[in-house]
C-alpha cells in the first residue's frame with residue numbers, strides 16, 4: 001500500500017502545504033495525481049504518486065519523487081526569472 005503524506009514542505013516559502021486530494025477508496029496507486037495547497041504562498045503543487053520504493057532506498061517516507069519534481073520546477077522558475 002502506498003502512503004501519501006498529509007503535508008509536504010513548500011520549497012518556495014518553507015511553509016506546510018496540506019493535501020487537497022482525498023485518498024481514493026481503493027488506496028493510492030502509481031500515476032495518481034495528488035494536489036497540495038501551500039499555507040504560506042498559497043501555491044498549488046500537483047504531484048504524481050510513484051510506485052513503492054524498490055529495496056535499498058533509505059528515504060521511503062515520501063512515496064513519490066518529490067525532490068526531482070521540485071528540482072525540475074526550481075530550475076524552470078530560474079529560467080523564467082532570467
Ligand SMILES: [Zn+2]
Pocket residue numbers: 010011012013014015038039040041042043
Ligand atoms: Zn509556499
